[in-house]
Amino acid sequence: MAMNWFKYSSPSTFYPLASKMIPVFMTLAILLTLGGLYWGFFETPEVLSDQKQYYKIIYVHVASAWMAMWLYVVMVGWAVLGLIFNTRMSYIVASATAVTGAIMTALSLWTGAFWGQTSWGTWWDWDPRMTTQLILLFLYIGYIALQSAIEDTRRSDRASAVLAIVGLAIVPVIYYSINCPNPNECASLHQESSLKRIESNILIAMMVTVAGFWMYCFAVILMRVRNIILQRESHTQWVERLEVSK
């Protein structure tokens, strides 16, 4: 059984697998995202009166923000696997995840600004969540910058892996410190998760949209992984023998 874990850890076996999975994930992404947004836009007239139509931004804001956070964890997961098992594929997936993660973070900041302007009256407010998203963007960019600054592939993979791990370790501390800059007043700092208070139709739409974003991210990350594989392995025989159909 131990053998099977590493079956797809070689670029030559992963590539065809990725090629097969990309259309599946893309289709699911389109269905789920459009489905979720449709639900959110059209099945919630009772809750979202005219004064609150801006609330519809929340579907994409929450989806992109959650993806931004989860993709970072996913990226660190692959980085850790790469450091432990020394598998090239792990590092490739980590690098691919970084770019999509950065895009999601930027999207969350953009939609967050519009959300802020409509619901709080200001384009930017240094609240803990948005500020942590901003810092997360810096962490992604740092990862990407370090990767591109180092020419040797092996060194750049491992260095950015370490950077990502250090970043992940510090992110909770960063969130805590912004959330609670005055420790004297922070006895009950935990922001009550607002998920419980959301009306069920909106919640369903939100969750479905999040699922759609997940599928999209899988598809796009796999596309990027394929491209990175082609770039890195262009001199190998299996690449040269690739069927030209895709």
Add this chain to the structure above:
Amino acid sequence: MFDSFVALLKRDLLLAMRRRSDIFTVLFFFIIVVSIFPLGISFEQAVLQKIAPGVVWVAALLASTLALERIFANDYADGTLEQMLLTPQPLWVLVFAKTLAHWLLTGLPLVLIAPLAGLQYHLSASTIGTMMLVLLIGTPILSMVGAIGAALTLGLRGGGILISLLVLPLYVPVLVYGSGAIEAAMQGDVSLQPYYLLLSAFLLLALVFTPWATAASLRISVE
């Protein structure tokens, strides 16, 4: 093991003493940054007192990140670093010695020159005292966390700026509580103990984890 620690520490300090200008450039950078803010913002006492904690800390962060390259750069350039990786001594001990030397040369002077900034921003004596103490606890954290960045970016072009890009987000908690403490000290009736406790906790965590992370980063960069 302790002997090699002391030996390396003495060596780094001695080498730095021969080029004392390095220490002063960091100090003057700090002073210049601190002096520029009032010119760009306002000369009013009330305003200056309000922005002082943040300005002093940001200046300390920037001065710290710009000096980080130096921890390993010279040894990397002349091959000494590779020798250090080959010795039987645990690498984290050597890393700790170098980081400590770096802090003594760049962080500690900042602590000592901080009263000057305090005067420029019309801070009271007790506030300046808090500021020095908080910088004393915080700057070692900056050196230690920054050392990881220095180790990862060994020998790369874009040096100081790249390190800053990587390391500044990681400094945020120290910045928040460090400047928060100074601000609280100015208010007078707020307890400073939680701030000191938090910063000391960060320092302890950094002491435990960063030398090992820096050592791992060095191995990655030098192989």
Add this chain to the structure above:
Amino acid sequence: MSEFFAMGGYGFYVWSSMGMVLFLMLLEPIVLKVQHGRLIKYIQRQKRRQAARSNTPASASTAGQNES
């Protein structure tokens, strides 16, 4: 229909957000697809050049070895 676009007066905000989402989520896959095509072409060109080189008389004897 126009009510849908107006979004109770918040149309600018809602559609700017949705618009950017759509834009990026279309742009990313398209860019990746184009990059993929370019990489495949590049690799094929390399393959042809390799084949051409190994077909010259001087290296005809090693052509057999290249196949393995």
